[in-house]
Amino acid sequence: MPFDGSLSERLPTPEEVRKTREATRALASMANKQGALSLRLKQGEGKEAIVELPPAVSRLVLDLLMLIGKGEAVTLVPVGAELTTQQAADLLNVSRPFLIKLIEDKQLPHHKVGRHRRIRAEDLFAYKRRRDRDRSEALRKLARLGQEFEDG
Numbered sequence: 001m002p003f004d005g006s007l008s009e010r011l012p013t014p015e016e017v018r019k020t021r022e023a024t025r026a027l028a029s030m031a032n033k034q035g036a037l038s039l040r041l042k043q044g045e046g047k048e049a050i051v052e053l054p055p056a057v058s059r060l061v062l063d064l065l066m067l068i069g070k071g072e073a074v075t076l077v078p079v080g081a082e083l084t085t086q087q088a089a090d091l092l093n094v095s096r097p098f099l100i101k102l103i104e105d106k107q108l109p110h111h112k113v114g115r116h117r118r119i120r121a122e123d124l125f126a127y128k129r130r131r132d133r134d135r136s137e138a139l140r141k142l143a144r145l146g147q148e149f150e151d152g
Helices: 014-030 055-069 085-092 096-104 121-151
Strands: 037-043 047-053 111-113 116-120
Touching: 014 037, 014 055, 047 055, 085 096, 085 116, 085 121, 096 116, 116 121
Parallel strands: none
Antiparallel strands: 037 047, 111 116
C-alpha cells in the first residue's frame, strides 16, 4: 500500500494535535444527553448540510479525535477484515513469532491464502477480549492473595 500521509502511517503534527484537541472539546460539549451529535457543515459558496450522528457513531468520532489529540497514530480495522500475521501482532502489541506460536497452539484461528496465514479481525478481537479478561482475573486473584498474606 503506497504511503498516503494518513494518520495510520504517521504521527500527527503538533498543529494537527492542537486542532484536534480543539475539535474534541467543541464536539464533546455539544453532544446531547444521549451522546448524539448534530453537525452543520459549510462549504464556501453557501453550500450547507446538516449531519446527524447517532450516539454510538458520535462516541467513536470523539474517541478517534481524543487519540489523535494525544499524538497517537490511528488505524481503523473493520471487524470483517482479514489481517496479516504482522498486522495482527501489531494490534496485540506482541512479536510476530509470538503470534505464530498462538496460531500453532490453536489459541488463535487462522486460514491460509496461498502460503500466507490470515487472521480474521473478529477472531483477533475475541482472543484479545479473552486474554484481557484472563489477565484481569489473574490480577484480582493476586491482589486477593496479597491481602490474605498481609492479614495472615
